[in-house]
Amino acid sequence: MSPTQPTLFRLSPAAQCQLDEEGRLRHFLTIEGLPAALLEEILETAQSFHTASGQAARKVPLLRGKTIVNLFFEASTRTRTTFELAAKRLSADVLNLDMATAATTKGESLLDTLRNLEAMHCDMFVVRHHQSGAAHFIVRHVAEHISVINAGDGRHAHPTQAMLDMFTLRQHFPDFSALTVVIVGDILHSRVARSEIQALRTLGVGEIRVVAPRTLLPREAASLGVVPFKSMEEGLAGAQAVIMLRLQKERMHGSFVPNEAEYYQLYGLTRARVELLAEDGIVMHPGPVNRGVEAESAVVDGPRSVILKQVRNGIAVRMAILSMAMRSHAW
Ligand code: CP
Numbered sequence: 001m002s003p004t005q006p007t008l009f010r011l012s013p014a015a016q017c018q019l020d021e022e023g024r025l026r027h028f029l030t031i032e033g034l035p036a037a038l039l040e041e042i043l044e045t046a047q048s049f050h051t052a053s054g055q056a057a058r059k060v061p062l063l064r065g066k067t068i069v070n071l072f073f074e075a076s077t078r079t080r081t082t083f084e085l086a087a088k089r090l091s092a093d094v095l096n097l098d099m100a101t102a103a104t105t106k107g108e109s110l111l112d113t114l115r116n117l118e119a120m121h122c123d124m125f126v127v128r129h130h131q132s133g134a135a136h137f138i139v140r141h142v143a144e145h146i147s148v149i150n151a152g153d154g155r156h157a158h159p160t161q162a163m164l165d166m167f168t169l170r171q172h173f174p175d176f177s178a179l180t181v182v183i184v185g186d187i188l189h190s191r192v193a194r195s196e197i198q199a200l201r202t203l204g205v206g207e208i209r210v211v212a213p214r215t216l217l218p219r220e221a222a223s224l225g226v227v228p229f230k231s232m233e234e235g236l237a238g239a240q241a242v243i244m245l246r247l248q249k250e251r252m253h254g255s256f257v258p259n260e261a262e263y264y265q266l267y268g269l270t271r272a273r274v275e276l277l278a279e280d281g282i283v284m285h286p287g288p289v290n291r292g293v294e295a296e297s298a299v300v301d302g303p304r305s306v307i308l309k310q311v312r313n314g315i316a317v318r319m320a321i322l323s324m325a326m327r328s329h330a331w
Helices: 036-052 079-091 111-118 133-139 157-170 191-202 219-224 232-236 260-267 307-327
Strands: 067-072 092-100 124-129 147-153 182-185 209-213 228-231 241-244 282-284
Touching: 036 157, 036 191, 036 307, 067 079, 067 111, 079 092, 079 124, 079 147, 079 157, 092 111, 111 133, 111 219, 124 133, 124 307, 133 147, 147 157, 147 307, 157 191, 157 282, 157 307, 182 191, 182 232, 191 209, 191 219, 191 241, 209 232
Parallel strands: 067 092, 067 124, 124 147, 182 209, 182 241, 209 228, 241 282
Antiparallel strands: none
């Protein structure tokens, strides 16, 4: 797949349609262009849900009477289930549309499916799609009162993952300005990497490094505001956090790495390499993890790993985003 992969849907200018006239979150499609104050508000709102019960968020009646539809056209474990839990903890009614058995498989167009959901008085669509721009496309075609949340579109954006990662990072390192974060692996195909870099930059992280094979680094890497490193040894040295990325083979058309064994040898996070991080450095991964490809199993389960904490934080952060987006609705 070439770095200029065509998209089915035209991308609207960043962030333009995400805020209402009062600057409140209406849709959540991309981090790009959102002000730092809004990202801070998401983190603070998530914190209020997180601490409400000590560990995970307890149930609150904020979205009682509202209906949220999970529209997942692509596989998901963490994102779909934590969105469902978040919606339920906000007391919303939740519909999980199984796209494998939905009428789109019988030839119904996506837009007709959306019209039918609108007719059921749904208030919000949480959308995952393999095509970049799918969530933007839906925003342009659904009724005005419906909010759309991007749960991952192609290799374009995964903004809620980025926010739950910012929340997790902040639990460990409240001062972002002093932070060095390293992103390792398949940057080229990663919607997570794009959204992470935008969030880290917006929130003023000191240094963002990337380590990747040349074939998996986008040509525009320099303009993303990151510092590329050739080796894990150089890239990890003294950093406070490393975000490992999955090799996204489903988005690769052609050979981007010689083989997984060689990739692991050069870019795998081993126990020895973890020791290169700062003393309090943490290991992150958005999942799903391929043990023995991106990281050694002992690292995934090791004391520096916050991978399951990331998943848990997804509930409070998604509660924050759902409730903030619904605030712009007339009740
Ligand atoms: N991180 C992430 O998006 O995981 P899922 O594909 O399981 O939702």
